[in-house]
Amino acid sequence: MKGTWSEMDGNSSGFHIFNSIFGGLPSHEKYKSPKDYAYHLLSQGIVFLNCSYHYLKKEKLSKIKHKNCLDDAHEINDPILLKSQRIILCGKEVSSVLLPSSIENNKFIKAPHPSRLSRRSNSEVWDEIWGFNQLSSLIIKT
Structure with missing residues (x-):
């Protein structure tokens, strides 16, 4: 913001x-x-919420390369996401790195950034x- x-x-x-x-x-x-x-x-x-709270410059987010950043973000985001009624995922790769596996498909909307x-x-x-x-x-x- x-x-x-x-x-x-x-x-x-x-x-x-x-x-x-x-x-x-x-x-x-x-x-x-x-x-x-x-x-x-x-x-x-x-x-x-962000899928990473570390500035990645222009790097594409990677589950392997940015594992520590993503783990930190999951610690912050997952409790909030699990309680959410509606989730808007912004960007192409966000859903593959942001969502905990326990989120139902009907809770989120995939959107372009x-x-x-x-x-x-x-x-x-x-x-x-x-x-x-x-x-x-x-x-x-x-």
């Missing part, structure tokens, strides 16, 4: 996540930073997930 609202421009992944879930960015007066808003979302049962670079390869699928208010019906309790 970006540290400041000025970093949340139309090219940032966080912008597209907020736009798809909530139809735009929240009030900057109410939440001082995107991180503050992420903590608010956590209190509402919405959490953002929310970055604009991912949209170039399949804009129709990207728009179905990351377009304006597209995810709201999947994760907001009715």
Whole structure:
């Protein structure tokens, strides 16, 4: 999550996540930073997780090469994922490295990464997930 609202421009992944879930960015007066808003979302049962909490630069995530990083992430993520009602997996290889084997298939949705670079390869699928208010019906309790 970006540290400041000025970093949340139309090219940032966080912008597209907020736009798809909530139809735009929240009030900057109410939440001082995107991180503050992420903590608010956590209190509402919405959490953002990474499949690695170590910066990999431009390396492709590997179960073998990055085993220690993935083990650390599983320690953090698995208890949260096991309690989750809905999981959105962003990126091609995420489901192969992030999910514990005990997660049922109907709990998660595979989605392209929310970055604009991912949209170039399949804009129709990207728009179905990351377009304006597209995810709201999947994760907001009715």
